[in-house]
Amino acid sequence: MTLQAVLFDLNGTIANTDGLHQPIVEQLLLAQNLRLEAGEYRALCPDRSDRACLSALLARRGRSTTADGLDGLLAAKSAALDEALRQQPAPALYPDVAALLARLDAAGLAVGVVAGMALRDAQQVLAHAGLSQAFAAIASAEEAGDPYTLALARLSERSAGSSHLIPSRCLAIEATEIGIAAAHRAGLPVAAVTHRHPLHMLQRQADWAIDRLGELELERLQQAFAQARAGEC
Structure with a gap:
């Protein structure tokens, strides 16, 4: 894998x-x-x-x-x-979040969160949405250092079998151009979802673009990552 x-x-x-x-x-x-x-x-x-x-x-x-x-x-x-x-009620989750998290878990992939809000606020939001246990690591843009780099380091520490996470072999899922650019700066390829911006705008910036999270095809992604890995050898 x-x-x-x-x-x-x-x-x-x-x-x-x-x-x-x-x-x-x-x-x-x-x-x-x-x-x-x-x-x-x-x-x-x-x-x-x-x-x-x-x-x-x-x-x-x-x-x-x-x-x-x-x-x-x-x-x-x-x-x-x-x-x-x-x-207030829990924040509204976007469609297919729970189903995608279940598929990632079944595939044995480490999963983390990057947030623009303070770390404690992100933890509160996830807890209120019932997702506290869904992610092995959280990092915030309010912390010192790059949040994607921090998140990968924490995943490496906390997830079994994830001690050698390589940014180019990890996927960021983002919804904005600023987020896409941040993930790319950290060396991660990006799948962008059209929750905030239209598909044609995201396609110019991201490696993949989808209309909803349920469209993320793990098998095709695995093939793409495998081909990229083969090209590096």
Whole structure:
């Protein structure tokens, strides 16, 4: 087996959590006497980490902030997310998530998550969605270092038989151009799913593009990885 592991983006690929995050960001801005404009969150935030989202929104308004100031905003956002998760239903999973996870498990592949939100927030979202045990490792863009590299290192530590994970033999599943570029920088080929952007846009960036997660054909992927591996020898 040449495909070693699969890493999912969290928001946009596994679950749509924008409905949780946007009201919280709006309240954080109001606390700064700032207003979130119509369409602004969708334009600036879904493809970015929480830190990058808040930085961009503040910069648009000519507001500068220190690293400590941003840390304070992120801590407030995390606390608000905890409260929102207690009061609301679980975030809506995209179609075929559970079925694909079952197929990956049956194939013996290590599976992890990369998230743009803080690590604790990602863990909370997965727990609320009933997926805490589905992933052997989680990494966040808010941590020091590349999140894909961190996720692969954690998978190597925690997954039996995954001690020599090679980025080019692992697959990232992403839903945005920013996410695709991040995975490619870390050396992972990417399958992109059209949860956020149309197929023709993703096809220009990703190695594979699919309309829904259920269309991911593991046998064909294994063949493609095997052929790529043979070409390296």
